[in-house]
């Protein structure tokens with residue numbers, strides 16, 4: 001099972017509806033491909049984690065890389081792991097507009113430029129995705145158990 005983590009910059013700021021559209025299409029596609037994951041966008045910076053069989057992930061990532069809605073993609077990590085940590089949704093996204101998301105350890109990242117600069121750091125990116133994933137579960141009234149993700 002491959003986990004792929006990347007960051008990218010949006011070509012232009014996308015409205016909520018455009019992000020929701022990406023996620024709805026993605027979850028239909030990803031479910032068919034046995035892929036799960038999570039996406040966040042903050043003031044024009046994307047972070048996404050994808051989990052699934054290596055061949056399926058590589059093929060999907062090649063398609064996402066050609067998407068003209070974003071650029072400056074950087075793969076932050078590829079890990080072969082036995083299980084999934086983001087297995088609750090085939091794809092979902094965490095709107096980070098709730099102030100309580102930014103309290104505590106992410107307080108310094110709320111500023112869009114600070115977030116963009118730090119988004120290339122794998123550990124920070126994964127920590128944000130993990131927190132956003134759990135947050136989205138709380139908002140949805142679900143309990144998506146997060147497997148411990150340790151960047152080794």
Ligand SMILES: Cc1cc2nc3c(=O)[nH]c(=O)nc-3n(C[C@H](O)[C@H](O)[C@H](O)COP(=O)(O)O)c2cc1C
Pocket residue numbers: 022025026027029030037039046048060063064065066067069070091
């Ligand atoms: C930041 C970002 C993340 C995306 N993630 C996925 C994804 O997880 N799965 C997916 O199928 N498409 C994803 N897409 C969209 C793909 O690039 C592509 O538009 C889509 O797969 C085409 O699918 P369709 O032919 O069903 O419209 C993403 C696009 C962007 C900009």
